[in-house]
Amino acid sequence: MVENVVWYHIEDVLSDDFIGKKVCVRGWIYRRSVVGGKAFVRVRGSTGIIQVVVDREKCGEEIVRILKDIGLEASVMTCGELVKQPRAPGGYEVHADWFRIVGYSRDFPIKGGEGIDYLLDNRHLWIRSRKLTEIMKIKHSVLKAGREYFVENDWWEVTPPILTASAVEGGATLFPVKYFDKTAYLSQSAQLYLEALIYSLEKVWSLTTSFRAEKSRTRRHLAEYWHLEAEAAWYNMEDMMRVAEELVAYIVQYILEHNKRQLEILGRDLKILKNSVEPPYPRIRYDEAIEILQKKGVNIEWGDDLGADEERVLTMEFDKPFFITHFPKEIKSFYMKLDPENEKLALGFDLLAPEGYGEIIGGSEREDDYNKLLNRIIEQGYDPEDYKWYLDLRKYGSVPHSGFGLGIERLVMWIAGLDHIRDATPFPRFRGRIYP
Numbered sequence: 001m002v003e004n005v006v007w008y009h010i011e012d013v014l015s016d017d018f019i020g021k022k023v024c025v026r027g028w029i030y031r032r033s034v035v036g037g038k039a040f041v042r043v044r045g046s047t048g049i050i051q052v053v054v055d056r057e058k059c060g061e062e063i064v065r066i067l068k069d070i071g072l073e074a075s076v077m078t079c080g081e082l083v084k085q086p087r088a089p090g091g092y093e094v095h096a097d098w099f100r101i102v103g104y105s106r107d108f109p110i111k112g113g114e115g116i117d118y119l120l121d122n123r124h125l126w127i128r129s130r131k132l133t134e135i136m137k138i139k140h141s142v143l144k145a146g147r148e149y150f151v152e153n154d155w156w157e158v159t160p161p162i163l164t165a166s167a168v169e170g171g172a173t174l175f176p177v178k179y180f181d182k183t184a185y186l187s188q189s190a191q192l193y194l195e196a197l198i199y200s201l202e203k204v205w206s207l208t209t210s211f212r213a214e215k216s217r218t219r220r221h222l223a224e225y226w227h228l229e230a231e232a233a234w235y236n237m238e239d240m241m242r243v244a245e246e247l248v249a250y251i252v253q254y255i256l257e258h259n260k261r262q263l264e265i266l267g268r269d270l271k272i273l274k275n276s277v278e279p280p281y282p283r284i285r286y287d288e289a290i291e292i293l294q295k296k297g298v299n300i301e302w303g304d305d306l307g308a309d310e311e312r313v314l315t316m317e318f319d320k321p322f323f324i325t326h327f328p329k330e331i332k333s334f335y336m337k338l339d340p341e342n343e344k345l346a347l348g349f350d351l352l353a354p355e356g357y358g359e360i361i362g363g364s365e366r367e368d369d370y371n372k373l374l375n376r377i378i379e380q381g382y383d384p385e386d387y388k389w390y391l392d393l394r395k396y397g398s399v400p401h402s403g404f405g406l407g408i409e410r411l412v413m414w415i416a417g418l419d420h421i422r423d424a425t426p427f428p429r430f431r432g433r434i435y436p
């Protein structure tokens with residue numbers, strides 16, 4: 001019965017082109033009811049939902065009897081004629097010639113209305129939900145477009161280590177792991193290794209997981225996230241900001257072209273996204289950001305770091321992503337080059353997404369002078385021994401260079417209009433959550 005069958009994606013057959021034709025689909029039971037001698041079964045697949053009518057006249061009493069009480073999420077396959085039916089999902093239904101149960105299901109534990117911790121404990125099943133399925137399709141496109149941008153612009157993809165020996169973004173968020181008879185740390189960022197690789201390949205990028213032992217649980221922090229990073233020799237901060245804005249604009253454009261259906265299902269307002277496909281993005285300096293915040297009544301002083309709340313206020317001033325640059329050196333990492341015109345400032349840049357989302361990219365020009373970098377390492381309390389190899393890069397043909405890191409889940413959160421970063425990844429990791 002199932003040999004030589006062409007299995008269709010459900011979304012492909014929801015079309016007048018298939019009316020009167022035989023179609024075969026397979027998936028999982030999303031809803032079902034039996035009225036008279038007919039079972040009305042809504043079958044869910046990766047591309048949508050279709051109603052299948054199983055008539056005992058055609059398919060026999062037994063299957064209709066079974067379908068009366070079968071558990072949701074049972075896996076099924078069927079073939080039949082496609083018929084127009086305005087009352088069915090998508091406006092069509094299949095009148096089954098035959099219908100088979102592949103895998104039974106009983107008491108599927110997600111019925112609707114459960115609390116977030118229960119749902120997270122059942123994430124391995126919750127990811128079958130329509131919303132999470134459509135978000136994962138957007139994430140697929142974000143990753144695809146991100147790769148495409150770098151490949152098409154002649155950047156070299158490299159594979160930096162995940163097991164590392166020192167911090168990049170502060171010792172407080174390191175995850176130590178046992179490494180034979182030593183202690184290693186899960187990578188916070190590939191940056192330092194990309195800075196080594198530019199001396200052979202000049203323009204490099206990597207997509208890796210980065211790990212941050214964030215002590216607090218927030219809407220925009222994960223303990224494990226996907227990190228798209230780039231580093232280029234000879235590039236100054238402005239050169240690298242242009243790469244960052246081109247990358248984000250390219251990805252947003254790609255999503256608007258390829259994921260209209262997902263954005264529609266998620267109810268996403270497209271106005272701001274459509275406004276974000278044409279770089280350059282606005283640039284403000286940290287000083288201006290402080291002025292804006294103080295004018296808005298935010299209790300902040302020059303030298304304070306910008307947290308999620310401050311960023312949220314700033315994003316309301318813009319209708320597209322925007323950069324903040326030239327931060328006080330004390331609130332930025334040791335590797336950032338200081339502004340030669342004002343050594344109180346670091347040549348760092350953050351790209352903030354509008355609509356309250358905030359930072360999606362962090363980057364900077366790197367300190368390329370050996371002694372200045374050594375001083376910054378010591379000034380910020382790190383052990384220069386841990387960075388000996390990194391300092392070496394400044395001893396043998398050092399060059400001006402810059403780079404950045406884009407948080408994939410942060411970008412997905414903005415593009416998809418999500419309330420919480422945990423829905424931007426299938427199995428979110430944060431403090432107190434490692435299962436499933």
Ligand SMILES: NC(=O)C[C@H]([NH3+])C(=O)NS(=O)(=O)OC[C@H]1O[C@@H](n2cnc3c(N)ncnc32)[C@H](O)[C@@H]1O
Nearest residue numbers: 189191212221222225229360361362404405407410
């Ligand atoms: N190659 C580089 O220059 C990257 C640089 N070393 C770096 O890691 N910068 S960053 O700490 O701002 O993180 C970069 C981005 O990584 C994202 N990020 C940073 N931390 C997180 C957490 N905890 N969860 C999710 N996403 C996170 C966020 O979008 C940041 O803008």
Ligand SMILES: [Mg+2]
Nearest residue numbers: 350359361362
């Ligand atoms: Mg940052």
